[in-house]
Amino acid sequence: MLSRIAESLFWIGRYVERADGTARILDVNLERLNQLPTAEQILVSRQLLGVMGAVPDSPDFGLGDLLNKLAFDRSSATSIAGALGAARENARRARETVSSSLWEGLNTTWYGLNQHRKDVVGTYRFCHWVLERTAMIKGFADTTMSHDESWQFLALGRSLERADMTARMLSTHGALSAGLSWVNMLRCAGAYEAFLRTRRGAAGEEQAAEFLLLDRLFPRSIVYALSDAEKALERLDPSHRRIGFINDARRIVGQARSFLEFHQPGDLLSELPEHMDRVQKSCAQASDAVTRSYFAQPIDLSWVGEVS
Amino acid sequence: MSDLFADYARDATRSPAFDEMFGPGQVPRGEYAQVAAALGELTLADVTARADSMARTFLDRGVTFDFAGEERPFPLDLVPRIISGADWQVLERGVAQRVRALEAFLDDVYDRMSAVSDGVVPRSLITSSDHFHREVSGFDPAGGVRIHISGIDLVRDEAGTFRVLEDNVRVPSGVSYVLENRRAMAKGLPEAFGQQAVRPVEEYPRRLLTALRKTAPSGAEDPTVVVLTPGVYNSAYFEHTLLAGLMGVELVEGRDLICRANRVYMRTTAGEQRVDVIYKRIDDDFLDPQQFRSDSVLGCPGIVNAARAGNVTIANAIGNGVADDKLVYSYVPDLIRYYLGEEPIVPNVDTYRLEDRQAREEVMDRLDELVVKPVAGSGGKGLVIGPAASKTELEELRARILQDPRGWIAQPVLQLSTVPTMSRGQFSPRHVDLRPFAINDGDDVWVLPGGLTRVALKEGSLIVNSSQGGGSKDTWVLAEDPAQLPAAQPVPAAVAAPQAAVWPVDPEQLQEPEQ
Numbered sequence: 001m002l003s004r005i006a007e008s009l010f011w012i013g014r015y016v017e018r019a020d021g022t023a024r025i026l027d028v029n030l031e032r033l034n035q036l037p038t039a040e041q042i043l044v045s046r047q048l049l050g051v052m053g054a055v056p057d058s059p060d061f062g063l064g065d066l067l068n069k070l071a072f073d074r075s076s077a078t079s080i081a082g083a084l085g086a087a088r089e090n091a092r093r094a095r096e097t098v099s100s101s102l103w104e105g106l107n108t109t110w111y112g113l114n115q116h117r118k119d120v121v122g123t124y125r126f127c128h129w130v131l132e133r134t135a136m137i138k139g140f141a142d143t144t145m146s147h148d149e150s151w152q153f154l155a156l157g158r159s160l161e162r163a164d165m166t167a168r169m170l171s172t173h174g175a176l177s178a179g180l181s182w183v184n185m186l187r188c189a190g191a192y193e194a195f196l197r198t199r200r201g202a203a204g205e206e207q208a209a210e211f212l213l214l215d216r217l218f219p220r221s222i223v224y225a226l227s228d229a230e231k232a233l234e235r236l237d238p239s240h241r242r243i244g245f246i247n248d249a250r251r252i253v254g255q256a257r258s259f260l261e262f263h264q265p266g267d268l269l270s271e272l273p274e275h276m277d278r279v280q281k282s283c284a285q286a287s288d289a290v291t292r293s294y295f296a297q298p299i300d301l302s303w304v305g306e307v308s
Numbered sequence: 309m310s311d312l313f314a315d316y317a318r319d320a321t322r323s324p325a326f327d328e329m330f331g332p333g334q335v336p337r338g339e340y341a342q343v344a345a346a347l348g349e350l351t352l353a354d355v356t357a358r359a360d361s362m363a364r365t366f367l368d369r370g371v372t373f374d375f376a377g378e379e380r381p382f383p384l385d386l387v388p389r390i391i392s393g394a395d396w397q398v399l400e401r402g403v404a405q406r407v408r409a410l411e412a413f414l415d416d417v418y419d420r421m422s423a424v425s426d427g428v429v430p431r432s433l434i435t436s437s438d439h440f441h442r443e444v445s446g447f448d449p450a451g452g453v454r455i456h457i458s459g460i461d462l463v464r465d466e467a468g469t470f471r472v473l474e475d476n477v478r479v480p481s482g483v484s485y486v487l488e489n490r491r492a493m494a495k496g497l498p499e500a501f502g503q504q505a506v507r508p509v510e511e512y513p514r515r516l517l518t519a520l521r522k523t524a525p526s527g528a529e530d531p532t533v534v535v536l537t538p539g540v541y542n543s544a545y546f547e548h549t550l551l552a553g554l555m556g557v558e559l560v561e562g563r564d565l566i567c568r569a570n571r572v573y574m575r576t577t578a579g580e581q582r583v584d585v586i587y588k589r590i591d592d593d594f595l596d597p598q599q600f601r602s603d604s605v606l607g608c609p610g611i612v613n614a615a616r617a618g619n620v621t622i623a624n625a626i627g628n629g630v631a632d633d634k635l636v637y638s639y640v641p642d643l644i645r646y647y648l649g650e651e652p653i654v655p656n657v658d659t660y661r662l663e664d665r666q667a668r669e670e671v672m673d674r675l676d677e678l679v680v681k682p683v684a685g686s687g688g689k690g691l692v693i694g695p696a697a698s699k700t701e702l703e704e705l706r707a708r709i710l711q712d713p714r715g716w717i718a719q720p721v722l723q724l725s726t727v728p729t730m731s732r733g734q735f736s737p738r739h740v741d742l743r744p745f746a747i748n749d750g751d752d753v754w755v756l757p758g759g760l761t762r763v764a765l766k767e768g769s770l771i772v773n774s775s776q777g778g779g780s781k782d783t784w785v786l787a788e789d790p791a792q793l794p795a796a797q798p799v800p801a802a803v804a805a806p807q808a809a810v811w812p813v814d815p816e817q818l819q820e821p822e823q
Contacts, residue, residue, distance in 0.1 A: 034498040196556030
């Protein structure tokens with residue numbers, strides 16, 4: 001298949017997952033932010049934006065700016081609207097490859113972006129709407145496209161971004177001065193009920209972090225997402241060598257996944273910032289490596305990527 | 309104040325009730341200042357949009373109760389009910405005291421009945437109660453607790469004094485709405501939370517699970533807890549699923565359980581698994597067809613014997629109904645003095661015992677001014693409010709009381725306190741009650757800071773039950789001192805370098821330093 005098309009699919013996967021992850025993080029953190037005194041609210045807003053990989057652009061950055069930056073700003077792919085716009089733009093360039101349901105799902109979503117109130121209460125509804133739309137888009141992608149090479153690229157982008165997003169969710173717990181409670185952290189990943197059923201009574205902060213980081217059966221955990229990415233990479237390049245891997249991406253993802261899986265944590269919570277940092281870096285490096293080996297044109301795709 | 313409150317003062321004068329939000333002269337009370345300010349800035353369009361969005365969230369999430377076979381969302385009003393820290397401290401102690409007294413009373417009733425021999429209550433009071441079950445007398449339940457979960461209904465009278473309206477120590481329900489209301493409010497009226505220290509309610513399921521596990525039979529090392537529900541058609545089914553989900557335990561129906569050799573097991577894909585604690589959400593009468601109603605298909609035969617043998621903890625214990633009989637209610641202040649040697653902290657509502665000839669005659673003369681309640685009922689069933697009843701209804705009631713005076717009590721009509729509530733595009737005073745939930749783990753009675761505030765949505769109505777057109781409000785207890793809030797964690801430096809790196813050094817990292 002064409003490199004250009006493959007690239008578009010990869011980014012559709014990433015952007016849709018990013019919109020979904022950002023909506024989850026924003027929704028849950030907003031609830032917390034709202035209950036803080038103004039001075040702290042400003043501080044935490046800035047930190048949250050930092051966790052999401054952007055820098056505040058004005059000295060008096062507050063809650064309103066945060067909403068704009070993370071939800072509604074179409075010019076930046078850090079925001080939900082920006083990511084969904086970029087996904088739609090990528091789908092538009094690959095329209096002949098993606099199924100019409102997937103395209104329509106993305107297109108309708110894009111047109112729906114404007115129909116929301118941009119205050120705090122409106123943002124909650126917006127986040128919910130985004131979760132629904134992205135779930136639908138992912139469902140269309142899974143059920144109306146052949147699971148061939150093109151779909152593998154989409155799945156690869158999605159799982160890399162998912163690992164990255166879960167890492168950010170976990171970071172909001174530690175890095176913010178008014179950290180999320182572990183209950184909210186799990187809610188953020190939609191993992192609360194799954195976690196409670198697994199853990200029964202013995203539930204606490206450390207177990208929650210462990211669940212999101214290491215669980216082998218919960219699809220949004222980092223280990224699960226990374227092994228998904230590995231699977232997609234393997235199907236894209238099934239050549240078996242007796243020693244090592246030609247593909248950098250596979251090496252990077254595999255190393256990160258196996259380190260986490262086999263690592264014996266001493267004190268998981270104090271190690272968490274390092275894990276999160278390395279997971280995010282590995283995802284970025286793997287994404288670069290995929291770009292180098294499959295998409296040829298050296299464009300900057302670090303975090304912002306293509307934006308409409 | 310915005311025009312949403314334009315007619316509030318006028319509406320409030322129509323009833324002598326105590327208003328929770330406004331003091332004399334339409335000035336918001338201290339605890340309501342922030343909410344009043346937040347509401348003042350809203351327009352009707354805002355309020356309607358938020359109310360709609362909250363109702364939709366409830367329906368989407370399935371926060372419903374079953375009404376005549378139909379799932380309805382439990383209406384949540386936008387204006388919270390706020391209780392100051394000082395008031396709460398009193399209520400908290402009062403509720404805990406009552407639970408301790410009733411616990412002692414139940415232990416006594418099913419054992420030596422010393423309260424009877426010491427002349428505190430007449431024997432006939434106990435033996436004539438519909439919910440006194442001889443099947444469970446003569447043994448201490450495993451774990452030693454009978455009232456694990458209680459919901460004691462409180463009201464506030466015209467003078468603003470809190471009083472106990474009734475005790476619920478069988479299967480008190482409604483805590484799921486407390487949890488869901490708070491989540492909905494955080495999104496529906498975020499401004500009002502603002503800088504205010506509202507005490508959180510989310511720890512309830514954890515506290516409940518801990519208490520249930522703590523009261524497990526002594527042999528159980530890692531006790532298995534289950535929630536026993538009558539099934540999907542029960543009006544509180546949503547609550548059963550929510551609590552089981554939040555505690556991470558199985559929600560079982562009677563047919564999932566099996567008793568063998570006085571032990572209870574549940575049928576699982578991995579074979580039969582021992583059950584140690586049953587959080588029972590069905591009525592005693594249906595629990596065990598061997599002991600109670602033999603036509604019940606909701607329970608599990610043999611469960612009472614298992615409890616008697618001390619192999620399973622049932623929460624709340626079987627036979628608790630004798631303590632929330634409304635005639636027993638009238639003796640609770642005496643019971644508190646008798647068992648605890650303390651004065652009651654929260655007073656009762658004055659109650660006429662209709663078995664007493666003098667009281668009965670007085671009530672008969674004033675039937676149109678009083679509230680008359682059946683002693684064994686719950687949920688507002690069968691209650692007659694004198695001033696609102698027709699002549700024929702009163703005559704019918706008179707005949708029924710004379711036929712069975714033990715079955716009824718009478719109380720003065722209490723003007724429950726009011727809180728502003730959205731109604732036809734305006735805030736207007738509506739009557740509310742309060743059900744705080746308490747968990748007893750055997751050593752300590754913990755009262756959930758908050759509770760279920762039910763509100764009668766019809767103007768002037770005093771009946772707040774959901775089955776009779778009631779709604780609810782989020783209940784905020786303000787923290788007296790910041791220590792009652794979950795600690796705002798100490799600020800870790802945002803990019804604290806990990807002390808000891810556990811990952812191998814990343815070669816690419818060394819070449820390209822971060823910007």
